[in-house]
Amino acid sequence: MIEGKAVHETLHTTPNGTAPLRIAIFGVGLIGGSLALCWKGKPGLTIVGHSVNAASVDKYLALGVVDEATTSIEVAAAGADVIVLCVPVGMLDDYLKRLSELPLKPGCIITDVGSTKASVVSCAERLKLSGAVFIGGHPMAGSERSGVEAATPDLYENAFYVLTPSPGTPPEAIERLEELLRWTRANIVKIEAGLHDDIVGAISHLPHIIAVALVNQIAGYNESNDLYRRLAAGGFRDITRIASSDPYIWRDILLGNRDVLLKLLADWRGEIASFERLLEEREGAGIVERFGSAGRFRDNLPERRKGMITSLHECYVDVPDQPGIVGRIATELGQARINLSNLHIIESREDVPGVLRLSFRHGDDLERAVELLRSLQYSVYF
Numbered sequence: 001m002i003e004g005k006a007v008h009e010t011l012h013t014t015p016n017g018t019a020p021l022r023i024a025i026f027g028v029g030l031i032g033g034s035l036a037l038c039w040k041g042k043p044g045l046t047i048v049g050h051s052v053n054a055a056s057v058d059k060y061l062a063l064g065v066v067d068e069a070t071t072s073i074e075v076a077a078a079g080a081d082v083i084v085l086c087v088p089v090g091m092l093d094d095y096l097k098r099l100s101e102l103p104l105k106p107g108c109i110i111t112d113v114g115s116t117k118a119s120v121v122s123c124a125e126r127l128k129l130s131g132a133v134f135i136g137g138h139p140m141a142g143s144e145r146s147g148v149e150a151a152t153p154d155l156y157e158n159a160f161y162v163l164t165p166s167p168g169t170p171p172e173a174i175e176r177l178e179e180l181l182r183w184t185r186a187n188i189v190k191i192e193a194g195l196h197d198d199i200v201g202a203i204s205h206l207p208h209i210i211a212v213a214l215v216n217q218i219a220g221y222n223e224s225n226d227l228y229r230r231l232a233a234g235g236f237r238d239i240t241r242i243a244s245s246d247p248y249i250w251r252d253i254l255l256g257n258r259d260v261l262l263k264l265l266a267d268w269r270g271e272i273a274s275f276e277r278l279l280e281e282r283e284g285a286g287i288v289e290r291f292g293s294a295g296r297f298r299d300n301l302p303e304r305r306k307g308m309i310t311s312l313h314e315c316y317v318d319v320p321d322q323p324g325i326v327g328r329i330a331t332e333l334g335q336a337r338i339n340l341s342n343l344h345i346i347e348s349r350e351d352v353p354g355v356l357r358l359s360f361r362h363g364d365d366l367e368r369a370v371e372l373l374r375s376l377q378y379s380v381y382f
């Protein structure tokens, strides 16, 4: 992880005499536009936007998202050091095929941002990319919005950015791409493409299906009484936000991960059937158990704090279930002038000790906190 702007500028300043890096972005929408904004104006980088549509090209330039823009795939690709495909998943193979027929700059890196990876990676492996190297990519951040108007340079900050290099991908190409992606301030992780599709299918694609199915179920009831819609707030809005995502983008994602999703939906039917059984048999204890285990897992999900650098310095403290205990710990740290950057209660039930996760921006604050809390007889671990 990169801490602070100064480091970025050192990393990316073009050494004297070397040509600037030319980055071509195909499809400057939410994701492509946000990448363009991370790179635009940075030393040594020229950003070229491509769209099949002349009006979109004008818009990219008018919004100042790119330095240059064109409707010609040949012009955009010519001389590009890096090509980023930010079009819907269903178009990726077609774009790769068209690029494979062009004279690309030797060593050019082609990457994509598609939400599924196995199919585009296997397409790239089948094609001869005239001296270019393909590395699959997926920034795990976005929103239910779409289009360049929704693009923002901080979209990826502290998010995960997955790369799916193949065993034969040259390490120096991966390093070059990683260096460029550091401008996004995302945390880069490398995962095998098939594993990516299994995991992302479960944590992103399946939830989108469930949100859409749930909204459509309620919309059906609403046809006979508008009170369903009018009373739907709070939890319903929270868990269905992603149902407003772009239908065509999601058609391509779901069809692109069809086999994984069919297995996940079979498991989902099992989860729902087990709730049906609990209700039929009036099994209150079973319902409590299901909510309890879900809450425990959910409370341990990593937080993504936009605009803040994720703390690397964390410890866990067992705390007895006593009123005011969390406040007392925070006060002890404050009185010792130890800077706490975040405090998270992971568990708080009568039958188990609570656990606090304490995060610090600096390692020396963590060391002092551990020493202090242990001297106060707290059980501290990492």
Ligand SMILES: NC(=O)C1=CN([C@@H]2O[C@H](COP(=O)(O)OP(=O)(O)OC[C@H]3O[C@@H](n4cnc5c(N)ncnc54)[C@H](O)[C@@H]3O)[C@@H](O)[C@H]2O)C=CC1
Residues within 6 Å of the ligand: 026, 027, 028, 029, 030, 031, 032, 051, 052, 056, 086, 087, 088, 089, 091, 113, 114, 115, 116, 138, 139, 140, 141, 142, 143, 144, 145, 146, 147, 148, 246, 249, 253
């Ligand atoms: N929406 C999200 O939150 C995320 C999306 N992704 C992936 O990013 C990619 C782009 O998605 P968004 O930026 O959300 O969509 P978007 O709709 O905002 O942008 C898509 C871009 O592709 C262009 N495009 C659409 N159809 C085209 C076609 N037939 N031929 C050529 N260009 C076409 C559009 O003009 C637009 O510039 C997709 O592959 C998606 O799976 C990845 C992470 C998050």
Ligand SMILES: O=C(O)C(=O)Cc1ccc(O)cc1
Residues within 6 Å of the ligand: 114, 115, 139, 140, 141, 142, 143, 144, 204, 242
């Ligand atoms: O808005 C949300 O919560 C999302 O889930 C955004 C998102 C959509 C598609 C992806 O491939 C990654 C992230």
